[in-house]
């Protein structure tokens with residue numbers, strides 16, 4: 001089958017508009033009828049200096065330099081814009097570089113749509129029904145070929161398909177309207193989110209100021225309290241508990257040591273008695289060196305004992321130490337256990353209540369002032385954070401965390417609002433939605449305004465083919481597809497997805513997503529035009545032209 005030349009489709013005009021068709025030479029299209037009205041002579045259309053007799057029109061001989069005298073034969077086919085350039089190399093007859101002003105042989109195609117057929121197809125023995133459904137291009141029946149008129153059937157089918165396409169366009173346009181409405185609502189939602197997040201952040205900020213103040217107050221008063229003696233159940237009372245236990249252990253140990261000492265003193269006394277007796281009763285005339293040395297040592301020992309100082313710690317002192325602690329002896333632990341360890345403020349107890357509070361307040365401030373300047377010890381670290389301070393700090397931390405997360409959400413929404421979602425924000429309606437198709441060993445996925453992905457069917461993992469960056473437009477120049485699932489010709493939106501996974505020994509993957517009008521989102525096909533550079537062809541109502549509603553005045557005219 002012949003390839004349809006695009007040119008031949010142009011200039012097609014409804015067959016009914018041609019009046020008095022019989023008086024017009026064969027093959028003349030409606031817009032050229034005026035040149036063939038004068039039946040006395042014919043002036044070549046683009047070379048008017050050449051005039052012929054009218055009988056030379058369609059006489060199967062190319063007489064005009066532009067070929068306009070043969071609108072209904074193939075005699076001037078060499079001038080057809082689809083024919084090779086003239087004159088042919090080596091030709092002696094070639095005379096012109098003029099192109100034929102006629103676009104081709106006009107088939108009226110009654111019942112369908114008139115069209116031009118390239119002159120070279122005229123009487124070539126092939127029925128060119130695609131262009132010439134009435135078969136008039138084969139009027140000479142070359143080789144016995146007869147092309148019946150099929151315009152009724154072809155026209156009917158064409159009208160049916162046209163109707164289908166029109167309805168589909170209308171449905172697509174309606175879907176686009178729905179998408180636009182959805183996109184508007186989504187935008188409003190983002191704007192509302194921003195407004196409410198801003199309000200929440202402002203509210204949290206003032207709450208933060210309050211909580212910060214409260215925390216500082218609690219901390220100050222807690223520091224003051226700690227400076228005064230600590231809290232019941234805190235580290236100090238633990239220390240009191242431990243000290244009490246330790247003192248009791250030491251007291252018990254001292255008791256045992258005292259008993260052992262008394263035992264040893266008894267034994268020393270017995271030994272001293274034995275040695276005293278030895279010294280008094282031994283015979284000095286008996287020359288026993290060992291006895292003599294022992295007596296001598298004893299005498300030295302006894303002399304040194306006479307010089308011995310009395311111990312500083314008397315038994316009476318030790319007995320006092322060994323006495324149980326209580327209100328009248330040792331440490332009164334109860335005082336510390338009650339948390340009232342000799343409050344420095346107790347001195348104000350004699351004052352009337354308001355004066356006492358004032359005086360205590362002043363003393364507190366003075367104490368903190370001194371602590372801040374290192375004049376008195378800062379005891380905060382000694383006892384750690386109290387429950388009250390902890391609660392105040394945690395409340396402050398919570399509000400700070402809330403502010404951070406709300407702020408992040410706010411920034412995210414602001415970025416989203418500033419993002420290019422196409423004309424009238426239409427792609428907002430598709431955000432987060434994905435479509436896919438399979439091709440070869442992969443499944444391919446397009447997630448609108450996010451990323452494109454190549455998924456191995458063999459389980460080798462997913463490959464990022466690019467992240468959405470922007471929306472461009474480019475001219476598409478492709479043959480229309482019978483199923484309508486193609487880019488066709490014209491300006492098309494192209495979504496750019498870039499900076500995908502690095503290609504081995506190559507660039508980072510990227511994808512151009514070409515859009516054409518369709519009733520639903522559909523990923524028609526994926527191709528890899530060069531290594532790691534992908535092209536997706538996608539149908540979506542978002543790419544449909546807006547159908548113009550007839551204006552009020554146009555309706556009135558009808």
Ligand code: MAN
Nearest residue numbers: 454463503504528530531532
């Ligand atoms: C994988 C796929 C292909 C790509 C090569 C490049 O096989 O992502 O699309 O061309 O890697 O090495």
